[in-house]
Amino acid sequence: MSDKAKLNFDNNEYEFQVIVGSEKEKAIDVSSLRSEANLITIDPGFKNTGSCRSSITFLDGEKGILRYRGYSIEDLAENASFLEVAFLLIYGQLPNESELNKFLDDINENSIVDEDLKKILESFPKSAHPMGILSSLTSALIAFNPEKKISLNNSYNSDHDLMYNSIVKLLAKIPILVAWVHRRRKGLPLEYGDYNLGYVDNITKMMFQLPNQDYVKNNVIVNAMNKLLILHADHEQNCSTSTVRIVGSSEASLFASVSAGISALWGRLHGGANQAVLEMLEAIKNDGGDTKKFMVKAKDKNDPFRLMGFGHRVYKNFDPRARIIKKAAHDVLKDLGIDDPILKIAKSLEKEALNDPYFTSRKLYPNVDFYSGIIYKALKIPKEMFTVMFALGRVPGWIAHWREMRMNNDPIGRPRQVYTGENRRSFVPINKR
Numbered sequence: 001m002s003d004k005a006k007l008n009f010d011n012n013e014y015e016f017q018v019i020v021g022s023e024k025e026k027a028i029d030v031s032s033l034r035s036e037a038n039l040i041t042i043d044p045g046f047k048n049t050g051s052c053r054s055s056i057t058f059l060d061g062e063k064g065i066l067r068y069r070g071y072s073i074e075d076l077a078e079n080a081s082f083l084e085v086a087f088l089l090i091y092g093q094l095p096n097e098s099e100l101n102k103f104l105d106d107i108n109e110n111s112i113v114d115e116d117l118k119k120i121l122e123s124f125p126k127s128a129h130p131m132g133i134l135s136s137l138t139s140a141l142i143a144f145n146p147e148k149k150i151s152l153n154n155s156y157n158s159d160h161d162l163m164y165n166s167i168v169k170l171l172a173k174i175p176i177l178v179a180w181v182h183r184r185r186k187g188l189p190l191e192y193g194d195y196n197l198g199y200v201d202n203i204t205k206m207m208f209q210l211p212n213q214d215y216v217k218n219n220v221i222v223n224a225m226n227k228l229l230i231l232h233a234d235h236e237q238n239c240s241t242s243t244v245r246i247v248g249s250s251e252a253s254l255f256a257s258v259s260a261g262i263s264a265l266w267g268r269l270h271g272g273a274n275q276a277v278l279e280m281l282e283a284i285k286n287d288g289g290d291t292k293k294f295m296v297k298a299k300d301k302n303d304p305f306r307l308m309g310f311g312h313r314v315y316k317n318f319d320p321r322a323r324i325i326k327k328a329a330h331d332v333l334k335d336l337g338i339d340d341p342i343l344k345i346a347k348s349l350e351k352e353a354l355n356d357p358y359f360t361s362r363k364l365y366p367n368v369d370f371y372s373g374i375i376y377k378a379l380k381i382p383k384e385m386f387t388v389m390f391a392l393g394r395v396p397g398w399i400a401h402w403r404e405m406r407m408n409n410d411p412i413g414r415p416r417q418v419y420t421g422e423n424r425r426s427f428v429p430i431n432k433r
């Protein structure tokens with residue numbers, strides 16, 4: 001196989017290096033295209049553009065494979081804790097027991113937020129969407145935790161300490177913010193956790209403990225949360241992660257970059273799909289449960305309705321996370337003794353879509369968000385909070401990519417464009433227009 005790609009243009013031939021990844025995927029390095037041929041590439045939505053080299057997550061959309069640092073998502077979701085996965089994503093290796101204990105201790109040491117953040121939270125209208133609040137509070141954290149400028153060209157150790165401190169601070173504070181956003185919606189007092197508990201156990205305590213009641217761990221809930229958070233932890237260069245990397249590439253801080261990532265995740269074509277799926281399933285139920293009627297709407301190009309939770313930019317086969325979540329949804333409902341008609345509607349929509357040429361020819365399969373809302377609903381998490389739960393899970397992935405981008409000294413992200421506006425023209429005074 002040649003390691004060069006050739007381009008013939010305007011009677012000239014240009015050669016470009018072909019880069020091969022560790023899973024043998026190939027990419028043409030076009031970075032010299034402009035200087036050599038005065039050309040740029042155009043690819044709206046970056047559908048076929050690699051923005052970086054990354055050793056964090058491998059995804060094969062055709063085969064339905066997802067691996068974090070080489071470990072299959074199935075293996076991790078079945079056997080690992082979310083904090084182990086966070087460490088793995090950020091630092092590249094599974095932690096041993098003492099590394100994991102130290103990581104948790106360092107997180108716990110930072111598990112406090114400035115009391116003034118409560119005032120900011122309380123100043124939001126009750127109707128504010130939790131994703132907007134979370135993004136704002138994450139950004140506000142910067143004011144209370146000013147970061148020293150990390151410049152990896154200076155003293156290696158002190159810069160790595162600064163980076164480590166930012167990472168454990170963020171992993172400590174985001175769960176508190178998530179729990180507080182949830183508790184405020186419910187009218188519950190804003191409290192801290194119990195740092196003798198595990199990371200996920202403590203998150204469930206912070207979210208669900210009622211006043212004047214002891215916290216009793218419910219293994220079904222903690223295990224379901226652990227699995228969902230792992231499944232959401234990273235997904236390579238998606239919209240929000242690319243946002244985090246591009247914001248961070250300007251040397252904006254970790255908190256600022258993650259705050260931007262939260263905003264990018266919010267939309268219903270990305271993380272917001274989990275809320276949209278549940279709203280869609282409820283609408284179908286309230287309309288009498290005729291799934292076929294909604295299938296017709298989803299296929300009608302004149303109807304804006306889309307089957308939420310279906311389709312994916314990179315998976316052209318089953319989303320491996322959806323398989324795991326479908327089973328988990330079934331198990332959680334059974335273990336909690338819940339009989340939710342919404343699950344039945346979801347299953348029949350899935351069955352119809354998987355047998356419909358519109359969906360099969362476009363390779364539209366259920367994605368991670370199709371069943372996750374059913375689990376969150378069973379855990380009594382309101383649907384406006386679903387995308388916040390996704391964000392909570394995605395934080396380690398965002399951190400890992402921000403860190404990788406800084407460690408690799410990646411250049412500032414700055415795409416080009418093909419200008420399609422007016423050519424040069426002269427200003428016309430207002431009285432002559």
Ligand code: CMC
Pocket residue numbers: 235238268269270271273298299305306307308309310311312313314362364367368369
């Ligand atoms: N329902 C009906 N038709 C669809 C759907 C859908 N959910 N998704 C894609 N299509 C059609 C689309 O109309 C187009 O048809 P045609 O070729 O005739 O014009 C074709 O399939 C390709 O779609 P696209 O919008 O060009 O594909 P994309 O890669 O730009 O978009 C997507 C991917 C995920 C935004 C899209 O499939 C979608 O809107 N899905 C519903 C929202 C959703 O579930 N998002 C969550 C994604 S997973 C969570 C995450 O990691 O973000």
